[in-house]
Amino acid sequence: MNNIKNRAAIVGISMTKFSKDSERTELYLTCQCIKAALDDAGLTPDDVDGLVKQTDDASDEHAVTSSMGMGNLTYFGESRWGAAPSAMAMRAAMGVATGVANYIVVYRSVNGASKRRMTPSMRTSGQMSTSDLLQWTFHAPFGHMSDAGRVAMIVRRYMHEFGINNDQFGWVPTVCREHGARNANSMFYQKPIVFEDYLKSKMIVEPLRRMDFYEEADAAAALVVTTPERAKDLKQRPVYVLGAAQHMALETEELTSYYRPSISGLPEMGKVGEKIFTMAGVAPKDIKCVQLDDSYGPFVPMQLEELGFCNQGEGVDFCNRGDRIRLGGELPLNTSGGSLGEGHIHGMNHVIEAVRQIRGTSTAQVKDAELVLVASGAGGPASGLILGGKS
Numbered sequence: 001m002n003n004i005k006n007r008a009a010i011v012g013i014s015m016t017k018f019s020k021d022s023e024r025t026e027l028y029l030t031c032q033c034i035k036a037a038l039d040d041a042g043l044t045p046d047d048v049d050g051l052v053k054q055t056d057d058a059s060d061e062h063a064v065t066s067s068m069g070m071g072n073l074t075y076f077g078e079s080r081w082g083a084a085p086s087a088m089a090m091r092a093a094m095g096v097a098t099g100v101a102n103y104i105v106v107y108r109s110v111n112g113a114s115k116r117r118m119t120p121s122m123r124t125s126g127q128m129s130t131s132d133l134l135q136w137t138f139h140a141p142f143g144h145m146s147d148a149g150r151v152a153m154i155v156r157r158y159m160h161e162f163g164i165n166n167d168q169f170g171w172v173p174t175v176c177r178e179h180g181a182r183n184a185n186s187m188f189y190q191k192p193i194v195f196e197d198y199l200k201s202k203m204i205v206e207p208l209r210r211m212d213f214y215e216e217a218d219a220a221a222a223l224v225v226t227t228p229e230r231a232k233d234l235k236q237r238p239v240y241v242l243g244a245a246q247h248m249a250l251e252t253e254e255l256t257s258y259y260r261p262s263i264s265g266l267p268e269m270g271k272v273g274e275k276i277f278t279m280a281g282v283a284p285k286d287i288k289c290v291q292l293d294d295s296y297g298p299f300v301p302m303q304l305e306e307l308g309f310c311n312q313g314e315g316v317d318f319c320n321r322g323d324r325i326r327l328g329g330e331l332p333l334n335t336s337g338g339s340l341g342e343g344h345i346h347g348m349n350h351v352i353e354a355v356r357q358i359r360g361t362s363t364a365q366v367k368d369a370e371l372v373l374v375a376s377g378a379g380g381p382a383s384g385l386i387l388g389g390k391s
Contacts (some may be wrong), residue, residue, distance in 0.1 A: 001115045003279045005178040006391040009231040009238035012041025014226035015352050018343030019188045021114040022218035029220035031067050037222040042235035043103060045070045048224075050095050050104030052088045054346065055080035059109050070276060075101035076184035081254060082213040083377025084108075085244060085347035088221070090244035092225035102226060107347040116218070127296040139256060147296075148213065149257040151379065152205040155298045158264045159207060162313035166207030170198035170321065175322040177340035180300045180337020183363045186213055187343045193246030195322075196372040199225045212297040217343030221352050228391055239358045242371075243276030254380040266299065268382035270306035276373070277308070280386040284308040287386075288356055288369040289332040291350035293378040294340045300333070303378055335364040347376045351385065358389040 002336055006370050008273060013037035024032075038044060051061045055078045075095045079087040081224070085108070092104040144150065159166060174195050181192035193211070201211040231238035247268045251259045260267075277283060284307065287296045294305045301315025309331060310318045325333040336342050336353040343349070356362040359367040374385040 004090075004093050005242050005279050006099045006240055007097035007227050008225050008241045009158040009221050010089070010241070010355050011226055011231045011236055011238055012037040012038060012039075012043065013222070013352050013355050014186075015221045015349060016219050016221045017185045017215040018345075019113070020187070020218065022111055025116060026057070026109045026111050026220070026366045027059045027063055027067060027254060028110075030057075030107055031362075032358055033109065033220040033222040034064070034068065034105055034107055035226050037105065039171070040236060043222045043224065046072070047103045048105055050075035050092065052076070052092050052095075052104060052106045053078045054084045054088065056109050057108055057110070059242060064107075074114050075104060078312060081377055083381045083383040085351050086374050086376040086383035087246050089225065089241065089351055089385055090229065090246065090383065091225070093244055096225055096227050104225045105222055106225065107220065107222040108345055110345055111218040111238035112216040113218050114346060115208075121133045122233060129368065146182070146205070147255060148205040148208060149294045151275070151298070152208050153258065154255070154263050154379065156207060158298070158302060162316075164316050167199060168316045169298045169301075170195050171319045171322045171325070172219065172294065172300045173198055175319075175326045176294060176297075176338050176341030178326060178332050179324075179335050179340070179364045180341025183336050184336045186341065187217055188337060188341055195331045208296075208298065211340070214295045214344035215340035215343060219343055219345045219349070221345055223254045223352065223355065224274060224291035231331070237389065239355045239361055240388050240391045241385065242282070242388045243278075243280035244384070245272045245275035246381065246383040247271035247275070248381040251380055257380070265312065266302050266306050266378055266382070268380070269303050269384070272375070272382045272384040273307040276384050276386045278316060280369060280388070281388065287331070287373045289335060289366045289372055291313055291334055291354050291372065293332055293347055293350070293375055294338040295344065295347070296379065297340055299378040303375055307373070307375065324326070327366065332364070332366050335362050335366065350374050350376070354385070354387050358387060
């Protein structure tokens with residue numbers, strides 16, 4: 001089968017500190033982060049001939065190339081939705097694997113907390129997507145206006161079908177905060193919580209509490225992708241793309257896929273899992289740790305089910321008491337803290353952390369972490385990666 005396994009490697013990474021106010025523009029954060037990722041790889045802006053961004057990122061390729069003196073772009077593009085992080089890395093891997101570019105930078109920059117922005121998102125000023133129209137035409141008139149409400153609808157059905165108590169969801173944010181407390185870049189550095197703190201957190205939309213939702217942050221991340229052949233001459237140990245996939249099933253919407261026969265699962269993520277495991281030639285039992293989309297904590301056990309780490313309806317039990325998902329457990333989860341315990345940058349920190357794990361430089365390092373799975377876009381169009389330290 002033709003695929004991109006072992007035809008691309010991540011050779012440079014960078015992540016800014018997460019904060020409530022970066023005191024910098026998103027473009028400044030972008031350029032700062034790209035420069036650091038290139039330094040990490042031993043490259044310069046002149047080497048870069050490809051850029052991949054998230055669709056809504058205000059720092060477009062025109063601004064980045066002008067600000068950084070990049071004059072040789074032959075490949076540029078974007079991915080959107082919550083699936084973007086893994087999908088952007090996949091697109092970069094495709095670019096170098098097919099020979100249309102040599103060194104591609106993937107980046108995401110967002111002042112999500114301070115809203116300190118020079119240019120607005122492309123989806124303002126009347127530019128509405130189909131998803132926007134569905135939301136505001138069919139859902140908003142009935143009071144269904146927030147992400148919290150949209151997620152709560154799916155989680156409530158999941159609870160009903162599998163007999164789950166909503167308090168059982170608290171182990172995911174508890175463990176993510178434990179991991180984030182070890183990470184000096186995290187918004188929650190040295191601020192772990194215990195399970196009782198979760199139970200005391202405010203109910204936002206039943207059955208979901210405040211600690212079930214991501215933490216808005218100002219931050220930026222960047223990574224550099226090239227071919228395995230070129231990677232051998234650079235500074236860092238290459239991290240190889242072994243599996244990469246996207247999927248969007250019938251009736252998929254962003255957090256409002258209510259028109260299916262069942263809304264108690266995340267079928268796109270299941271299809272992504274099937275493809276990346278097949279492409280990589282490995283099984284769930286081979287994965288040493290996972291970086292799952294934890295924008296909404298209850299989606300984590302659902303992803304564990306879809307990706308084959310446990311049976312349907314057993315994800316909450318898998319996470320119970322946190323022993324299997326924390327550092328030292330069977331399947332350490334979101335070891336930098338993720339969106340719940342580090343800060344929200346739409347999942348780019350999950351990809352960066354996967355690379356750190358394979359390099360052996362994580363603040364919550366898993367022993368022999370040679371295979372790491374990343375999942376993006378839970379609750380909508382999904383994507384995923386399997387990264388490895390050996391080709």
